[in-house]
Amino acid sequence: MSHSIQSTIPRRRAVRGVRVASATAACALMLAAGAARADDAPAGAPAGITFSGLVEAGITAADHGADRGPNYGHLFTDRTDQLVLNQAVGTIAKDAGSGDEFGWGFKLQGMYGTDARYTHFLGELDRSIGERTQLDIVEANVTAHIPQVAGGSLDLKVGQYASPLGAETIVASSNPLYSHSYIFNFGLPFKHTGALATLHLSGGIDLYGGVDSGVNTSLGKDGDNNDAWSGIFGFGYANADSTVTLVALTHVGPENASTKAPLGLAHANDEARWINDAVLTVKPNDNLTLITELNYVRDDLVKAEAFGAAQYATWKYDDALSLTLRTELFRDVQGFYVSAYQGNQDYVLAEAGWPTRAPVLSAGQGATYLALTAGVTWKPAASLGWDALPDGLALRPEVRYDRSLGNARPFAGDQGQTTFGLDMLIPFGG
Incomplete structure (x- = not known):
């Protein structure tokens, strides 16, 4: 998640990795297509496998x-x-379960949209499409x-997965607002490649531990911007009825690009970035949810x-x-952390x-920075009673x-900025 504040001549990249990228892109499209036909899942598909999807489109106006x-x-x-088409997400998954028996699962999730400009794993589809709307593999992992x-x-979880840090997520349906916080945008990882273990103990205590290649990185020369490993550790707590939950996690490891890249830094493999985040969720009643997030x-x-x-x-x-x-x-x-990227591939190039x-x-x-945001979520199907509308269809001004x-x-040269946003969420399958 390093940022390079420089203007330079574009680097023309050879077609290296295009075959791999094309294959991965095809996989992502198949995921979305499969999710779109969730009701037509093959009769012989193993029990417990789900097909789902989400489309988010929106617009933002500024003063x-x-x-x-x-x-x-x-x-x-x-x-x-x-x-813009923020994201069209297709997911195939099997839950590993949570009971007294051993269980296994997996998750394959692909995304097409403008959000993919910022969520790429390095080395995977990150420079295969130069347009605003791009392809991305969000998750590809196995679980047990x-x-x-x-x-307890x-x-x-082993493979590629969304970061467990933070109150907000990549997939829009889990977020209460259209725009993201500064903490999510600039203070947290988006994804990891590695392994993550969660030990569930009595009393609602969870312990987290994992090892990965870093922030938004994969493996190999082009997949990792340095040659060092990173890790996650922390804990979680939930009371008996889950009306109070706390997750406090730290991700630590070298994250700056090393000298194997033109703008890399010496000693990038030796010095760590400490990302600390705590999320407290309190539900005083069925209608009110309060979330407090602290980040360093x-x-x-x-x-x-x-x-x-x-x-x-x-x-x-x-x-x-x-x-x-x-x-x-x-x-x-x-x-150092807060920046805006004008080119469609500039974020991953800087990383x-x-x-x-x-x-x-x-x-x-x-x-x-101070940011004040007020938003409404309206679900027309529940309000109007129109059966033709998807139950989860939502408009969020x-x-x-x-x-x-x-x-x-x-x-834009001012100390302040006012924006008006509106997005539409269309979920399907499940």
Whole structure:
């Protein structure tokens, strides 16, 4: 998740990996197609295998207009006044279970959309499509549930998987708002390649431990921006009725690009980045959910740190309507983490240590960001009673205000920015 604030001449990449990328892309499309035909799953398919999908499309308008650059601080909703296909996700999965018997499972999840610009594993489809809408493998892993371990049970996951850190997720249906927080965009990993174990103990205690190749990386020369391994550790807690949950995790390891890339740094394999995140969820009643997230990041190589806090409050009026408020403060002490990427492949180029095709925008100094977001989720099928509409179809309008609390003016030359967003979620299968 390193950022390279440089403008250089584009590097023309040979067609290396296109065959592999094409095969992987075909796999992702097959996942989406399979999910779209969830009701027609083969009769002989093993029990427990599910086919599902999600389509998210949206638009974001800003007070500064499209001609003055991207929506700074947004990342995934950075395009002004442009209707985009954020993600079309197809998933094939089998749950490993959670009972007293051994179980196995897997998850294959592909995505096509503008969100893929930022969620790629390095070395996998990251430079195969130069357009705004791209292909991505979100998850490809096998899982196992092992009962009667240390008085509890053990869940194992091996392969490629979404990061367990954070309150928000890559797949849009798990998030209460259209736009993402600063913490999700700039303070957390998106994905890992490796192995993750979760030990479930009595009293609602979980212990986490894992090893992986790093932040948003895969394996091999092009898949990992350095030659060092990283790891995850932490704990979770849930009370008896799960109305109070806490997950506190740390991901640690070298994350900057090494000198095997033109803009890589010496000693990149030796100095760690510490990513610490805690999420507390409290449900006072069936209609109100409160989420508090605390985040702290420190990179030992470049001597940069950031920290933030986000507070969510979601009130469910009925099955058709809910309201979410998010308040966030995020301090980028040296101005290292928060950036905006103008080129469609610039984010992954910066991660890998290669020159970007357009200047990477930043505050140019340390900055503290305030973001206030209010959004509504409306499900027409539940409200109108129209059987022809999918049950999970949702419209989510939101208004968001971002502001730099210091002297920085990163929002198209201003200290503040107001955006109006609207997305539509269409889930299917299951």
